[in-house]
Amino acid sequence: MQKIEIINISKSFHKTNNESQESLILDDISFEIQPGSLVNILGPSGCGKTTLLNIIAGFLNPTKGEIRFDGEVINGPNPKRTVIFQEYGLFDWKTVLGNIEFGLKAKGLPKNKRKEIAHHYLDLVHLTGSENKYPNELSGGMKQRAAIARALAVEPEGLLMDEPFGALDSQTRNILQDEILEIWQTTGKTILSITHNVDEAVYLSDRIIVFSNPPAKIILDININLPRPRFPEIRLESKFKDIYDSVWQILRKEALKSKFSKTIR
Structure with missing residues (x-):
């Protein structure tokens, strides 16, 4: 099992039809993922979650910063990360x-x-x-x-998941969440997942990281101190609901910021 280090990552893209101007998507993102942990990233649509995942996978290069996997700088795809x-x-x-x-x-x-x-x-x-x-x-x-x-x-040592259950109905989604937990507990893989689903993130994770609207910064980094193994009934417990509410309120606040900014442009 290997540690993933995200170090001062920024990423810009050229604006459509204007090669001289760039749009900053990720702004100086830094955090570490410990070996064998299960971490979820949440954030508003278009905030750069998938962009960061693609940089960690080696599909994209950062504009600034670097990512290390087992101490080695990531420069491209590698079967150690799927x-x-x-x-x-x-x-x-x-x-x-x-x-x-x-x-x-x-x-x-x-x-x-x-x-x-x-x-x-x-x-x-x-x-x-x-x-x-x-x-x-x-x-x-x-x-x-x-x-x-x-x-x-x-x-692989690390498993990267980009909204893996997003296209599934809620019943199938819940079943596969339990299967991912079973696989994670069986294999001990390090897992980083992207999701829009707060319930899923709280249920699965050791830790949740929340991004702001772009240019994305980390606005919440919280350890999920719920007992393991986890079963669906844990969703009924007050501690689960409290964590869900705290994460949801921060996400909602960011979503409203984005909506308001678009209406005044």
Whole structure:
């Protein structure tokens, strides 16, 4: 397990149709993610949450600052850090088994070893028996389970999740939240997740970080001191509701700022 260090990260993008002007999205963001922890980032839409995740994944370079993974500066993608996307990212022409084996084949593992590892993770995400199905034969929840299995199969140290349950109905979303907790407790992976869902963040996390409107700064960094293992009934407890309310009020305040600023422009 490895520590992730986000050090003075700023990110600007050129404004549309104006290469001489830049829009600052992330403004001097710094925090650390301890090995084996589960952290969620919340913030208003467009505040740069996914941008930061893409920088940590190595898909984007920061304008300023650096990110270290196990003490090494991130300069590009690496199988030590895998990403689970909201839109699943499965290959339509491959079976579930083929999708899970894809990264293992790229690593040069022999066929028998690939199958052994793939079946282990199929079992972990409760997809045993569906390995020969294609993505178009799966429900949204099953597709996301397959995407999680594929990400885990390459045995990353860090798992990055970009609103992984955003496209799912509430019932499936809640089931997969419990499965992510089970997987996290089983594997001990370091997980950083992006979400708009306050309930989900409180339920899953060791820690929640809240971004402001862009240019984003950290406006809340809170440890979630709820007992583990967690079960759905914890949502009924007063401490859960108190944490939820405190996070929600800060998010609501930021959302209202954004709405007001747009009306006076």
